[in-house]
Amino acid sequence: GExxxxxxxxxxxxxxxxxxxxxxxxxxxxxYFPWYKQELGKRPQLIIDIRSNVGEKxxxxxxxxxxxxxxxxxxxxxxxxxxxxxxxxxAASRRGSxxxxxxFGRGTQLTVWP
Amino acid sequence: GAGVxxxxxxxxxxxxxxxxxxxxxxxxxxxxxxxxxALGQGPEFLTYFQNEAQLDKSGLxxxxxFAERPEGSVSTLKxxxxxxxxxxxxxxASTLxxxxxxxxxFFGPGTRLTVL
Numbered sequence: 001g002e003x004x005x006x007x008x009x010x011x012x013x014x015x016x017x018x019x020x021x022x023x024x025x026x027x028x029x030x031x032y033f034p035w036y037k038q039e040l041g042k043r044p045q046l047i048i049d050i051r052s053n054v055g056e057k058x059x060x061x062x063x064x065x066x067x068x069x070x071x072x073x074x075x076x077x078x079x080x081x082x083x084x085x086x087x088x089x090x091a092a093s094r095r096g097s098x099x100x101x102x103x104f105g106r107g108t109q110l111t112v113w114p
Numbered sequence: 115g116a117g118v119x120x121x122x123x124x125x126x127x128x129x130x131x132x133x134x135x136x137x138x139x140x141x142x143x144x145x146x147x148x149x150x151x152a153l154g155q156g157p158e159f160l161t162y163f164q165n166e167a168q169l170d171k172s173g174l175x176x177x178x179x180f181a182e183r184p185e186g187s188v189s190t191l192k193x194x195x196x197x198x199x200x201x202x203x204x205x206x207a208s209t210l211x212x213x214x215x216x217x218x219x220f221f222g223p224g225t226r227l228t229v230l
Contacts, residue, residue: 006156034218043118043205043221044157089156100209101147101170102219104156 002027006105023090024072030092118222135191139208149205
């Protein structure tokens, strides 16, 4: 099955700095890579996703890059704000089959200091 | 409209008790997933329904775990003879379309199960 590794497990940045979280995956058939933000005690919420036919996607301060050859993808947050503090999970799955389950990384606790 | 809801939000069980966790997906959502999230970990897949059909139950950790979605909407995850290692947050997610198409998985708030 798929194995998703996520680094770092914790990340502290000063407000206004950038934050980068990296993930690798093992299954070359995976073709959909969402990122979820989970605040303490809350449900995971999708913040951005990318499909395997795209190398980069941006949404305001958030961007995701994908390197299919190396099987890794990264989340980039620019101009971080204290409200960005949360646990971020990367995930991988296969769209186009009934195997739509998400394989999650172990999460990155991001803390943004004011 | 209303998002995915789950009940109860918190459940404390004594070891050996049976529990039933409920998920109400977004109305009209075809696909429903259950995940288990241990403390400090990412969610791990348990099972998947497309309408009332359980298409994948490969993530259920033992035969003490059972899930159903008899009318293709509400789903129940049942755990029999609970053990301490079952303590976790159980998350439900739904998508509008079958996974063969695009579709964000919308998560519920989860049920935090604590087995004493």
